[in-house]
Amino acid sequence: xxxxxxxxxxxxxxxxxxxxxxxxxxxxxxxxxxxxxxxxxxxxxxxxxxxxxxxxxxxxxxxxxxxxxxxxxxxxxxxxxxxxxxxxxxxxxxxxxxxxxxxxxxxxxxxxxxxxxxxxxxxxxxxxxxxxxxxxxxxxxxxxxxxxxxxxxxxxxxxxxxxxxxxxxxxxxxxxxxxxxxxxxxxx
Amino acid sequence: xxxxxxxxxxxxxxxxxxxxxxxxxxxxxxxxxxxxxxxxxxxxxxxxxxxxxxxxxxxxxxxxxxxxxxxxxxxxxxxxxxxxxxxxxxxxxxxxxxxxxxxxxxxxxxxxxxxxxxxxxxxxxxxxxxxxxxxxxxxxxxxxxxxxxxxxxxxxxxxxxxxxxxxxxxxxxxxxxxxxxxxxxxxxxxxxxxxxxxxxxxxxxxxxxxxxxxxxxxxxxxxxxxxxxxxxxxxxxxxxxxxxxxxxxxxxxxxxxxxxxxxxxxxxxxxxxxxxxxxxxxxxxxxxxxxxxxxxxxxxxxxxxxxxxxxxxxxxxxxxxxxxxxxxxxxxxxxxxxxxxxxxxxxxxxxxxxxxxxxxxxxxxxxxxxxxxxxxxxxxxxxx
Numbered sequence: 001x002x003x004x005x006x007x008x009x010x011x012x013x014x015x016x017x018x019x020x021x022x023x024x025x026x027x028x029x030x031x032x033x034x035x036x037x038x039x040x041x042x043x044x045x046x047x048x049x050x051x052x053x054x055x056x057x058x059x060x061x062x063x064x065x066x067x068x069x070x071x072x073x074x075x076x077x078x079x080x081x082x083x084x085x086x087x088x089x090x091x092x093x094x095x096x097x098x099x100x101x102x103x104x105x106x107x108x109x110x111x112x113x114x115x116x117x118x119x120x121x122x123x124x125x126x127x128x129x130x131x132x133x134x135x136x137x138x139x140x141x142x143x144x145x146x147x148x149x150x151x152x153x154x155x156x157x158x159x160x161x162x163x164x165x166x167x168x169x170x171x172x173x174x175x176x177x178x179x180x181x182x183x184x185x186x187x188x
Numbered sequence: 189x190x191x192x193x194x195x196x197x198x199x200x201x202x203x204x205x206x207x208x209x210x211x212x213x214x215x216x217x218x219x220x221x222x223x224x225x226x227x228x229x230x231x232x233x234x235x236x237x238x239x240x241x242x243x244x245x246x247x248x249x250x251x252x253x254x255x256x257x258x259x260x261x262x263x264x265x266x267x268x269x270x271x272x273x274x275x276x277x278x279x280x281x282x283x284x285x286x287x288x289x290x291x292x293x294x295x296x297x298x299x300x301x302x303x304x305x306x307x308x309x310x311x312x313x314x315x316x317x318x319x320x321x322x323x324x325x326x327x328x329x330x331x332x333x334x335x336x337x338x339x340x341x342x343x344x345x346x347x348x349x350x351x352x353x354x355x356x357x358x359x360x361x362x363x364x365x366x367x368x369x370x371x372x373x374x375x376x377x378x379x380x381x382x383x384x385x386x387x388x389x390x391x392x393x394x395x396x397x398x399x400x401x402x403x404x405x406x407x408x409x410x411x412x413x414x415x416x417x418x419x420x421x422x423x424x425x426x427x428x429x430x431x432x433x434x435x436x437x438x439x440x441x442x443x444x445x446x447x448x449x450x451x452x453x454x455x456x457x458x459x460x461x462x463x464x465x466x467x468x469x470x471x472x473x474x475x476x477x478x479x480x481x482x483x484x485x486x487x488x489x490x491x492x493x494x495x496x497x498x499x500x501x502x503x504x505x506x507x508x509x510x511x512x513x514x515x516x517x518x519x520x521x522x523x524x525x526x527x528x529x530x531x532x533x534x535x536x537x538x539x540x541x542x543x544x545x546x547x548x549x550x551x552x553x554x555x556x557x558x559x560x561x562x563x564x565x566x567x568x569x570x571x572x
Binding site: 027028029030031040041042043061063066067068071072177178179180181 | 238239240241249250251252283285286287292294337338339346348396397398399400401403
């Protein structure tokens, strides 16, 4: 009986010691800043008229402080009906100084990235054809052609899919959505 | 840890979100011997928690938490009566460390939280007993209720904490009766719970728009709230072989601060199982077939526009189960087949955060086979 008591007290004392000493100097009281890695804050679409070769419109979605906090700002797209445009997508991290160009990183890893463009209404409004390809001959979408149909208003959604591997990109499965932005569109 | 969606972190082989939580706790209890019907317990307990985050995505800050508590309960038993009283005091010290634009900000908090409870039990006879309990409890806000700020990795919702939230103070009273007869067991209780500064997560007025799309946004908030409810469970051998098992719960909540219904409270739920057990034969034992029905009502205690979508409609999920034990030449095989959501009904559950996007799971068929391995030899069996 007495032995059990002594053992119990021993275990208890040991636990207390463990509790007190476990507080080894670690980085709990010195946290690193978050968002130190790459953050996509800005999406820019630049539309060039394929006949005149002039930049006619650019639309920007910008959220410099990242998710939450100050709400993002967003343009709408204004184009001419019946024209063909070439579209360039630019991704930036504006939380850094100097501003980081993320589209370069996407281009460098184009075999695991894919832009998906969706127009609403789905037919006769905006038709997208991706014009750049990766090393496996798969579309990427940093550059594309946009055929503007009859005049109307609608929306244009851009989604950047980040696949787990190049093989999975070809199967179009197992990805994370890095970017998903919807712009309002008017065709005059 | 969450897979990186981020190339510069991927290159460094760092996760997108990393949380490490270390918890240690120790308890010491001392129980006294029975003296004139009195027994007592006295105890202390200690807890230390250390949380660290890494990666790029912020969810909750680093913190170190110490909690120490002392408690005692005294029980007095005489004839058909039993009286119990308890008291507990908690002291919590918490240091929170946040890196705000490169500068480390430390916030220290202390809480002292008393708690009291009292209970009464009356044994009417060998099969019926009545209970009545009342108590108070204080609960300091947890770290996520104060400081979470970001996309929740599990629910794809944006959560915002509020560091001005105070200690939750709960007062409750619960009465119950338990009937334990040969063919009937009933457990019924009715309760009232009032919580001053009840902390909960409420849907914001609008979703948060991010570069990867819009997410439903929720914020921690506090109100004075009350909950009253009834729980009823019945196990009844109706007649030879036929058994009814019934579990029912009802809870009604009210937001006293806003003078309206409280959001995100479970709707009435009734779970019934009727089963038939066949007579044992030489090789089949415990052959049982059962039909079940889970009936969940719609949460109609809801104010229009308080959530992104209104509570989902009521649903009924029929189910089927069968089980048996087959024995042959001394070897037993236990088999069980159960089917939940028998008709593959599509439904959504009010308290599931995924209900904003997706239905619950459909028909689920489970087959279980259990083969107990017996290493005893026949000779051994004879010895026993």
